[in-house]
Amino acid sequence: MDYYAFWQSVHEEIAAGPYGERRILTFHNSRQYAGALAQLKQLKARRTGLRKVKASPLIRAFIVPAAGAFKLMRKYASLIAVEEDSRIQIHSYSSSSVAQTPPSSIPWGVRAIRAPEAWSRSTGVHVKIGLIDTGVDFLHPDLKASLASGINLLHRGMLPIDDNGHGTHIAGTLAASGGLKGMMGVAPRAVIVPVKAFDHSGAAYVSDIVLGIDWCVQNRIDLINMSFGMKTRSKALHEVVVKAYRAGIPIIASSGNDGKRGGDYPARYPETIAVGAIDRKRRVASFSNRGGYIDVHGPGEKVSSCWLKESYKEMSGTSMATSHVTGAAALLLALRPGITPRELKLALRRSTVPLLLRGGQKRARLGGGALDAVRLLRIGTRAKAGARRAEPGAPE
Structure with a gap:
């Protein structure tokens, strides 16, 4: 998995859309989640949009603005599950x-x-x-x-x-x-x-x-x-x-x-x-x-x-x-x-x-x-x- 391309895709969609609703992205594979988390930490300093992304290592999840989830749902459907971030x-x-x-x-x-x-x-x-x-x-x-x-x-x-x-x-x-x-x-x-x-x-x-x-x-x-x-x-x-x-x-x-x-x-x-x-x-x-x-x-x-x-x-x-x-x-x-x-x-x-x-x-x-x-x-x-x-x- 190309983790840089993954986060670049998220960053581009966050920048293009308004920050409103959110999505929960859960990785099926713990090793791939660890790789994505490590790459996110490196990119946050240079990609300000990615600072809005939050991580829950306990369930291998990232919380991203909804605008950043659309491409991911299509491109990485076999690797991640996408859930609407409901209100409570x-x-x-x-x-x-x-x-x-x-x-x-x-x-x-x-x-x-x-x-x-x-x-x-x-x-x-x-x-x-x-x-x-x-x-x-x-x-x-x-x-x-x-x-x-x-x-x-x-x-x-x-x-x-x-x-x-x-x-x-x-x-x-x-x-x-x-x-x-x-x-x-x-x-x-x-x-x-x-x-x-x-x-x-x-x-x-x-x-x-x-x-x-x-x-x-x-x-x-x-x-x-x-x-x-x-x-x-x-x-x-x-x-x-x-x-x-x-x-x-x-x-x-x-x-x-x-x-x-x-x-x-x-x-x-x-x-x-x-x-x-x-x-x-x-x-x-x-x-x-x-x-x-x-x-x-x-x-x-x-x-x-x-x-x-x-x-x-x-x-x-x-x-x-x-x-x-x-x-x-x-x-x-x-x-x-x-x-x-x-x-x-x-x-x-x-x-x-x-x-x-x-x-x-x-x-x-x-x-x-x-x-x-x-x-x-x-x-x-x-x-x-x-x-x-x-x-x-x-x-x-």
Whole structure:
């Protein structure tokens, strides 16, 4: 393969067309991808158009402006797969007005999953949570002690500062540590690693998510929270989710807010942990998607958490439910750092408590039960002890 000619063709089409939509180009052969990547690095300094090309080595992919993909689709059809770079949205359903103080130091959802009762065993210390979202408010007093620098995929070199609010809200439920003066999240000693993939409107491209997961795998993040979704399948997104799964990094994803059976991707991929939302009465929230693929339900209705400019806000959605589940998973990972994504999913499913049903609902059609952090730690660590006893020569 002539790698120079390949990139020259991309450069010419980028220069000729407007920069708008994008395409994901995935190489079938890892050796050819490596050759193309090496050539790209050499040419970027001299071909300014190629600086718009991004790479995901984890799935052997390049993200290029759509204008640069047309010739490639014809000329290199046997070597690469071309996928449209679709848009994807955060999962927020409704919100209330902003307040300067939290209604409670420990929000109802954190209490409902019994996180405070679990803190005597684990607070999630040192567990790194990759938060692929809109960024985080680095100045919020309840989050300062919980944040790592992370990465801004939209503006490399800048901090992943939140210009929407959704990411900050998720971060608060995950690991706020404001004590009595602020609010406490589910895993107050975990480390949030913000990965800004979404813009101020809460929209991103699939390729931004691919690059975010790729970055999390390369930087050995322990756990990934993904409170967003799309209606259609993406081969590239599924492939990078599988890569993270095989690398031992659990991905916890929200099911969506359409109030229907079925749900959004990536939650519907079997390699993720799919989350639905419940209300204060432990019933499936009216807006939550449902189905047998959902592994666990978390509090998602009128959840108060951190917001921009050192404030707080009440929001509803499966996004909020997902942050409770990810926080509880961090509590378990602190005790079992080697737990696999499959083991974590099984522990979550086995430790849930039954949902309360609305009229006419059948539990089997709703998916897993309600999250319980105390039961999760007990069942999750018991599985580890059982595995040790099963080893040859292990003490009884």
